[in-house]
Amino acid sequence: xxxxxxxxxxxxxxxxxxxxxxxxxxxxxxxxxxxxxxxxxxxxxxxxxxxxxxxxxxxxxxxxxxxxxxxxxxxxxxxxxxxxxxxxxxxxxxxxxxxxxxxxxxxxxxxxxxxxxxxxxxxxxxxxxxxxxxxxxxxxxxxxxxxxxxxxxxxxxxxxxxxxxxxxxxxxxxxxxxxxxxxxxxxxxxxxxxxxxxxxxxxxxxxxxxxxxxxxxxxxxxxxxxxxxxxxxxxxxxxxxxxxxxxxxxxxxxxxxxxxxxxxxxxxxxxxxxxxxxxxxxxxxxxxxxxxx
Amino acid sequence: xxxxxxxxxxxxxxxxxxxxxxxxxxxxxxxxxxxxxxxxxxxxxxxxxxxxxxxxxxxxxxxxxxxxxxxxxxxxxxxxxxxxxxxxxxxxxxxxxxxxxxxxxxxxxxxxxxxxxxxxxxxxxxxxxxxxxxxxxxxxxxxxxxxxxxxxxxxxxxxxxxxxxxxxxxxxxxxxxxxxxxxxxxxxxxxxxxxxxxxxxxxxxxxxxxxxxxxxxxxxxxxxxxxxxxxxxxxxxxxxxxxxxxxxxxxxxxxxxxxxxxxxxxxxxxxxxxxxxxxxxxxxxxxxxxxxxxxxxxxxxxx
Numbered sequence: 001x002x003x004x005x006x007x008x009x010x011x012x013x014x015x016x017x018x019x020x021x022x023x024x025x026x027x028x029x030x031x032x033x034x035x036x037x038x039x040x041x042x043x044x045x046x047x048x049x050x051x052x053x054x055x056x057x058x059x060x061x062x063x064x065x066x067x068x069x070x071x072x073x074x075x076x077x078x079x080x081x082x083x084x085x086x087x088x089x090x091x092x093x094x095x096x097x098x099x100x101x102x103x104x105x106x107x108x109x110x111x112x113x114x115x116x117x118x119x120x121x122x123x124x125x126x127x128x129x130x131x132x133x134x135x136x137x138x139x140x141x142x143x144x145x146x147x148x149x150x151x152x153x154x155x156x157x158x159x160x161x162x163x164x165x166x167x168x169x170x171x172x173x174x175x176x177x178x179x180x181x182x183x184x185x186x187x188x189x190x191x192x193x194x195x196x197x198x199x200x201x202x203x204x205x206x207x208x209x210x211x212x213x214x215x216x217x218x219x220x221x222x223x224x225x226x227x228x229x230x231x232x233x234x235x236x237x238x239x240x241x242x243x244x245x246x247x248x249x250x251x252x253x254x255x256x257x258x259x260x261x262x263x264x265x266x267x268x269x270x271x272x273x274x275x276x277x278x279x280x281x282x283x284x285x286x287x288x289x290x291x292x293x
Numbered sequence: 294x295x296x297x298x299x300x301x302x303x304x305x306x307x308x309x310x311x312x313x314x315x316x317x318x319x320x321x322x323x324x325x326x327x328x329x330x331x332x333x334x335x336x337x338x339x340x341x342x343x344x345x346x347x348x349x350x351x352x353x354x355x356x357x358x359x360x361x362x363x364x365x366x367x368x369x370x371x372x373x374x375x376x377x378x379x380x381x382x383x384x385x386x387x388x389x390x391x392x393x394x395x396x397x398x399x400x401x402x403x404x405x406x407x408x409x410x411x412x413x414x415x416x417x418x419x420x421x422x423x424x425x426x427x428x429x430x431x432x433x434x435x436x437x438x439x440x441x442x443x444x445x446x447x448x449x450x451x452x453x454x455x456x457x458x459x460x461x462x463x464x465x466x467x468x469x470x471x472x473x474x475x476x477x478x479x480x481x482x483x484x485x486x487x488x489x490x491x492x493x494x495x496x497x498x499x500x501x502x503x504x505x506x507x508x509x510x511x512x513x514x515x516x517x518x519x520x521x522x523x524x525x526x527x528x529x530x531x532x533x534x535x536x537x538x539x540x541x542x543x544x545x546x547x548x549x550x551x552x553x554x555x556x557x558x559x560x561x562x563x564x565x566x567x568x569x570x571x572x573x574x575x576x577x578x579x580x581x582x583x584x585x586x587x588x589x590x591x592x593x594x595x596x
Contacts, residue, residue, distance in 0.1 A: 011416055011478040014409065014447035018400035021367055027397035041385050042426065114381040118442060121345050121375035121452075122398040123367040293347060 024124040025132045032136025035109075036102040052098050053144060056091060060148035063087065064155030071159060083156065084149060084174055085252030088181055089245070095144050095185065100211045102140060103193030104203040106133045112201050116292055126289045137190055145182040149174075177251045184244040188274045189214065191281035192240060198285040214241045222259035233263035240277065243270040299324055299450055299481050300344065305353035307339055313505050314339040318353070320500060320510040322483065326476045328492030328513075329485040331502035337485040338378065340502070341452050344483075345370060358449055371400060374443035378454040378485075382435055384428030388414055391427060392441045399446035406445070413445045414438075417471060433464035440471060444480065451475060451482045457491055469494050521554035524564055527574035536567035549576075 019026070033039075038046035063082070070077045082090075110116050119129055153174060160167035193210045200206040218241040225236035236259040237243075246258050250267040260270060300322035307315045315336045329337050342348045344357050346366025355362060362369045383391060389410050396406035414423040417437040422430070427438060436456065443451055456472065457465040472495045475482055486492055492499060493513070501508035526533055526549055534544035534551045540563055544553045554560055561578060568575045 011444070011475070011480075012409070012412060012447075014401065014405070016405060017402065018371065018446075019402065020371060020400045023400040023402070024398045027394060027403075030397075031394055035385075040387070040390050045385065109383060109385070113383055114377065114379045115383050117377040117379060117381050118375070118395060119398065120347060121370055121373065121377075122395075123371040123400060124398060125367070 021123045021125070021128055024122050025128045028119070028124070028129055028132035029135050029139075032106050032133050033140055035105055036136065036140050048101055049098065049140075052094050056094050056144055056148045057151060059087075059090060059094075060151040060155070063152060064159065067156060068159045071161065084152070084178055085181075085248055085254055087149070087152065088145075088185070088248050091145050091148060092185055092244070095141055096189065096211070096214060098144055099137075099141055099189050099193050100207045102137055103190070103210060104197045104200075104206040106137055107194065107197040108201060108203045108206060111292065120293045126286065126293045130285060130289060134190070134194070137194075138186055141186050141190065142182060145185065146178065149178050153178075181244070181248040181251055184247040184271075184274055187278050188240060188244050191278045195281045195284050198288045218242055218259075225259050225263050233265075236260040236263040236265065237269070237273055240273070243273050246270040247274070297324060298322065299358055300327075300483070301356040303354050305343070305355055306351045307336075307343060307348060308351050315343075315350075315502075316505045318505075318507050320507055322500065322510070323498060324481050325498055326472065326482045326484065326496045327498040327500060328496035329483055329500050329502065330487065330489055330492050331508075332487055334504075335487075335502040336505040337487075337502060338454055339505075341375070341454055341483070341485060344452060345373065345375060372449040374399075374446065374448035374451045376439045376443040376451070376453045376456055378458055380435075382427045382430075382438060385426065387424050387426055388419055388430070388434075388438050388441070389423040392423075392438065392445050395442035396445040399448075401446050409445050409447075410441075413441045416444075416474075417441045418467070432459045433461070433467075436460060436464070436468060437471075440468070444475065449481060451480055453482060453484045455486055456484060457486070457488065465491070521552050521580075522556070522560055522564060523550065523552055523577075523579045524568075525550045525576040525578075526568055526571075527576060529571050529573045532571040533564075533567050533573055536570055537563060540567070 035041070037049045066081055067083075070081060110119065120126070153171070157164045157167040157171075162170070192213060193206075196209050196213075197203075197206045200209060218239040221235050221238035221240075222242070225233055225239070227235075239259045242258040242260060245256075246261060246267055247270055248254070249256060249258075260273075298321050300320070302318050302320050305315055305318040306313065318340075329340060331337050339348065343350055343355060344362055346362035346369055349363055357369050358372050360369045360372075386394070389407075392413055393403075393406045393410035396409050397403055401409060411420070411423065414420055417440055419434060419437050419441065422434060427435065430438065436459070440453070440456065443453070453472065457468045460468055469491055472482060472484060476495075476497075484492065484495060497513055498511070499513050500510045524533070528549065530546050530549045530551050534546045534553070537544045537553050542553050542556055542560065542563060544551050553564060556563075561580070564578055565575065
């Protein structure tokens with residue numbers, strides 16, 4: 001019989017490199033992406049994010065298929081099928097659902113479960129923490145907007161009658177219009193969902209408040225703007241969901257008139273509204289977290 | 294423990310509006326395991342939050358590991374591990390993932406963080422459970438994870454806020470054993486607790502707070518020396534006791550026995566002299582170590 005020895009591994013000191021605040025911010029960023037996508041979490045937490053991502057990609061493939069099929073019948077008919085600008089409405093719906101999930105998930109559990117006390121005992125500032133959360137949000141939500149558009153762009157180029165490279169050359173403007181529109185959608189919606197998630201302590205309530213504000217709220221504001229009392233037109237600016245669409249339409253030269261446009265406001269007013277909402281969100285969220293820290 | 298003084302506080306006051314949490318505190322804490330004791334509301338957690346740079350003192354100054362937490366909070370926090378009293382674990386992560394994440398938050402590269410996470414969870418006795426989700430953990434296991442995340446990045450100083458809070462007697466004993474072990478690994482520890490027996494079992498330095506004021510700061514051995522002495526004399530116990538009282542010692546007589554003190558090592562000499570002066574004989578003289586609780590209550594009364 002051999003002697004059995006139990007080794008006590010004890011505690012190992014660490015003399016290696018320490019990445020400091022930048023490493024802490026990177027860790028929060030990576031954890032934010034994992035949390036939103038349900039990675040390294042229980043299986044049911046993966047269903048919604050990956051389901052929405054799949055729908056976005058499948059939709060891009062379907063639109064390419066429609067363009068290809070119609071193009072085979074009659075090339076001119078393809079002009080009636082939505083492309084980049086038109087598809088933003090579809091991806092906005094998916095992204096809205098995704099942001100409804102992601103915003104509260106990124107901020108509220110850390111607060112409600114007391115994890116902030118761990119974060120702020122590390123070399124991490126409030127601004128570093130919030131910046132990393134925003135970066136994680138923008139990365140994932142941006143991917144939902146951009147990746148299907150890239151798939152669509154490459155797909156349309158592949159089936160284009162004029163050939164891949166000529167199509168790419170003719171549509172160079174897509175390379176900046178899509179990102180700018182994406183920024184407008186993410187900036188406005190993201191700012192709102194971050195404010196709500198910063199001041200509401202229940203993920204379900206914050207998600208419902210955001211979804212309600214962006215869907216029903218926009219409709220109500222548009223109705224109020226149509227009323228006859230003095231200054232009613234200003235209520236149209238509270239139809240927040242419409243401002244990114246107004247910016248998108250200006251870029252993609254679409255002709256739909258939203259409430260703010262009907263009330264006489266131009267695209268630059270919508271840009272201003274987006275900026276004001278973003279600045280308001282930065283002030284409120286920072287104020288809230290500085291108090292918590 | 295490279296640093297001889299880990300905490301240096303000078304005339305520190307902190308208030309929350311009308312409520313003064315800490316009042317004109319001056320103390321130094323050496324390397325080792327230090328107990329920060331006091332009743333609830335004594336200012337212990339405020340003290341820890343000031344050390345982390347999360348609160349700013351109203352007046353006075355503080356140095357932690359040679360850094361001012363008000364001007365260099367990130368430098369201080371990079372060298373500190375903190376175990377909060379409150380719930381602080383995300384339920385949707387495994388213990389291994391969370392402790393690894395905590396290490397990365399302290400600046401440890403990802404691969405090394407994973408390795409240290411496993412080792413640290415082994416150290417706190419959770420090697421078998423490390424891939425379970427934290428939401429499924431018992432209170433005792435959660436306390437161990439909280440300790441693991443605080444030590445995973447090899448801090449120079451560990452701040453433990455009520456580490457045995459909510460634990461059953463067995464869990465409490467195991468937690469205190471773990472804390473003592475950390476001292477053996479040369480990790481400086483400041484343990485905040487209102488359970489004085491926990492401090493007695495683990496610490497070699499004690500800081501007593503009451504209502505935001507410093508009652509006492511000193512080595513635990515020094516506290517023990519302030520115990521009482523049980524004395525038995527052949528006769529005239531009242532006379533011997535009266536002589537000791539005249540020298541400023543308290544004395545309670547029961548027959549030929551009496552209890553004198555508290556007092557330091559000069560007490561025994563005074564007893565011998567008083568017995569001799571009363572022409573009595575000394576049968577026995579036994580020093581009893583006062584509990585930290587006795588001393589705390591005594592200090593509290595004398596304030």
